[in-house]
Amino acid sequence: MMRSLLIPFEDSTLTALWNPAPDARAVLVLAHGAGAGKDHPFLTGVTQALQVLGLSVLRFNFPYMDIGKKFPDRAPRALQAWNAVLDMAEGQLADGLPVFAAGKSFGGRMASLMVAEGRDVPGLVFLGYPLHAPKKTEKLRDEHLYGLDTPLLFLQGTKDPFAQPEILQPIVDRLGARAQLHWVEGGDHSFKSARSGRSVEEDGAQLAAPVADFVDSVL
Numbered sequence: 001m002m003r004s005l006l007i008p009f010e011d012s013t014l015t016a017l018w019n020p021a022p023d024a025r026a027v028l029v030l031a032h033g034a035g036a037g038k039d040h041p042f043l044t045g046v047t048q049a050l051q052v053l054g055l056s057v058l059r060f061n062f063p064y065m066d067i068g069k070k071f072p073d074r075a076p077r078a079l080q081a082w083n084a085v086l087d088m089a090e091g092q093l094a095d096g097l098p099v100f101a102a103g104k105s106f107g108g109r110m111a112s113l114m115v116a117e118g119r120d121v122p123g124l125v126f127l128g129y130p131l132h133a134p135k136k137t138e139k140l141r142d143e144h145l146y147g148l149d150t151p152l153l154f155l156q157g158t159k160d161p162f163a164q165p166e167i168l169q170p171i172v173d174r175l176g177a178r179a180q181l182h183w184v185e186g187g188d189h190s191f192k193s194a195r196s197g198r199s200v201e202e203d204g205a206q207l208a209a210p211v212a213d214f215v216d217s218v219l
């Protein structure tokens with residue numbers, strides 16, 4: 001089952017998709033990456049597989065995506081959107097269940113900045129954390145992560161140009177017991193592996209089991 005929603009946001013609304021799971025034990029709010037919105041097949045694949053595993057999923061679009069802009073919202077506006085969606089999930093959809101925050105690339109990074117600013121969630125899930133720009137490893141986006149007390153799950157392809165393994169692994173080690181790292185062998189930033197034979201939906205669906213295991217480890 002899926003239901004379209006409009007979430008109040010400033011002087012407009014955000015579009016969202018609510019995918020409740022039967023007998024759900026938690027809710028996952030899922031944000032998209034910079035280049036594709038909530039309807040992308042990758043996010044559909046993640047969502048449907050998570051539903052089967054007992055997690056309800058709320059996907060949403062950032063404001064720029066809904067109005068057709070090419071470039072992502074700046075962080076303050078993106079964080080306002082994140083908070084508005086979490087308010088909706090916690091207040092009207094979760095029915096008392098814990099609400100986790102997750103995001104593909106840009107969406108996950110914005111979730112972590114939101115938590116760094118004080119938003120409380122039981123756990124954060126990164127579907128391809130954009131640790132650095134490709135070939136620009138001298139400028140890392142990790143500083144705010146060290147101050148988080150929230151459990152973290154990093155899902156990362158071993159051939160992701162936005163997070164070289166030899167750089168990400170020591171960072172996760174430094175974060176300590178609250179951080180988990182799951183590698184997808186051969187995966188790029190979209191978790192596509194050469195000659196895997198998987199569809200885009202299947203690339204997303206393969207991440208559902210480690211996400212569900214992480215949620216259970218937190219609960």
